[in-house]
Amino acid sequence: MKYLTWLLKAAIFFTLFAFALNNQQDATVHFFFGTSWTAPLVVVVLAAFAGGLAIGALGMVPRWWKQRKAARRTPPSEGHSTLIGQGTPPTHGL
Numbered sequence: 001m002k003y004l005t006w007l008l009k010a011a012i013f014f015t016l017f018a019f020a021l022n023n024q025q026d027a028t029v030h031f032f033f034g035t036s037w038t039a040p041l042v043v044v045v046l047a048a049f050a051g052g053l054a055i056g057a058l059g060m061v062p063r064w065w066k067q068r069k070a071a072r073r074t075p076p077s078e079g080h081s082t083l084i085g086q087g088t089p090p091t092h093g094l
Helices: 001-020 041-074
Strands: 027-031 037-041
Touching: 027 041, 037 041
Parallel strands: none
Antiparallel strands: 027 037
8 A cells, every 4th residue: 555655656656747848838927007927837836836735725724723722712612621631541352
């Protein structure tokens, strides 16, 4: 199974590497007010992907803060520890 996952990772890497090699021609991105940016197509695609990741992560920040505040306000229930593996071991079946 370990070799299969490495083979899959290698296939994905070489596919993306071939994509990058095949898309080296220049692409022009036109912005507002007559500004433009010219770069290799693979750089434009990578920048769009990175921008999407950043916008998605920033969009999730308010929900993370809300959940952290709710978790701090809620006291841990009795008999359960806040950390996994800390607490009394189960006694059923003994």
